[in-house]
Amino acid sequence: MHAIIMNEVSVCLTFDVDAESAQIRKGEGPVKISKGQFAVQRGIPRILDLLKKYDIKSTFFVCGWVAEKYPECIQNIIADGHEIAAHGYLHEELDKLEFNEETIVHEHTNQILEDLAGKIKGFRAPYWKLSKYTLTIIAEMGYSYDSSLMDEDRPYVYSVPESPKNLVEFPVEWYLDDWVLFEQLLQPPAAVFETWKAQYDAIQEMKDLEDSRRVYTLTSHPSCIGHAYRIQMLERLIRYMKSKQANFSKLQPIAAEYLL
Ligand SMILES: [Zn+2]
Numbered sequence: 001m002h003a004i005i006m007n008e009v010s011v012c013l014t015f016d017v018d019a020e021s022a023q024i025r026k027g028e029g030p031v032k033i034s035k036g037q038f039a040v041q042r043g044i045p046r047i048l049d050l051l052k053k054y055d056i057k058s059t060f061f062v063c064g065w066v067a068e069k070y071p072e073c074i075q076n077i078i079a080d081g082h083e084i085a086a087h088g089y090l091h092e093e094l095d096k097l098e099f100n101e102e103t104i105v106h107e108h109t110n111q112i113l114e115d116l117a118g119k120i121k122g123f124r125a126p127y128w129k130l131s132k133y134t135l136t137i138i139a140e141m142g143y144s145y146d147s148s149l150m151d152e153d154r155p156y157v158y159s160v161p162e163s164p165k166n167l168v169e170f171p172v173e174w175y176l177d178d179w180v181l182f183e184q185l186l187q188p189p190a191a192v193f194e195t196w197k198a199q200y201d202a203i204q205e206m207k208d209l210e211d212s213r214r215v216y217t218l219t220s221h222p223s224c225i226g227h228a229y230r231i232q233m234l235e236r237l238i239r240y241m242k243s244k245q246a247n248f249s250k251l252q253p254i255a256a257e258y259l260l
Contacts, residue, residue, distance in 0.1 A: 043226020
């Protein structure tokens with residue numbers, strides 16, 4: 001017996017465009033750097049093709065250094081109607097920076113991204129590591145949302161410390177991150193598909209929502225999900241979600257609704 005599912009889910013496929021920024025910052029060798037470069041070389045073109053095929057608009061969190069090195073790649077993302085959001089300059093561990101150092105990272109990155117994409121409204125912390133200052137700094141810069149915390153399984157309005165401003169938080173989780181499942185746990189695509197599908201089904205069936213909005217936020221990295229057999233799995237997931245009332249969205253339009 002299957003109940004008819006009437007609940008629409010907003011699906012936010014998000015992509016963290018780190019490329020080789022972290023490896024450059026850490027002074028890694030050519031092979032590790034080349035693994036990051038797969039993102040620009042092969043991953044992003046495949047992702048853009050897939051999103052275009054299914055008429056999906058997404059949010060891409062981009063490091064400032066990556067946008068400086070590969071502006072044409074970022075312009076291709078923008079040309080397809082996707083949102084650009086901030087992700088540090090060289091994929092810094094923000095909790096290891098002083099307040100002034102961190103402020104420079106955000107302002108510098110913001111300037112680079114805004115020169116390419118216009119007003120930037122969203123942020124995700126590299127490694128999902130926020131400092132105690134991060135959310136206050138980005139709120140004061142006029143950002144409207146963050147996507148780095150793990151205290152909820154639905155978006156919510158976050159009251160920023162020492163600021164009259166609010167941010168919308170789009171919570172994340174390790175099991176909704178391609179890097180952990182594919183690169184660290186070395187799971188086969190069928191297992192990743194089952195995990196991501198199971199969470200989608202569960203969100204659709206959730207009964208404890210205070211409002212009616214169901215949001216599914218998935219984090220992927222072009223250097224990881226961009227490998228051929230993984231992109232095939234993501235396509236399978238998109239087709240499944242489309243068959244189950246998924247409404248694909250960038251993050252910013254949803255954040256704007258929460259801040260009304
Ligand atoms: Zn990242």
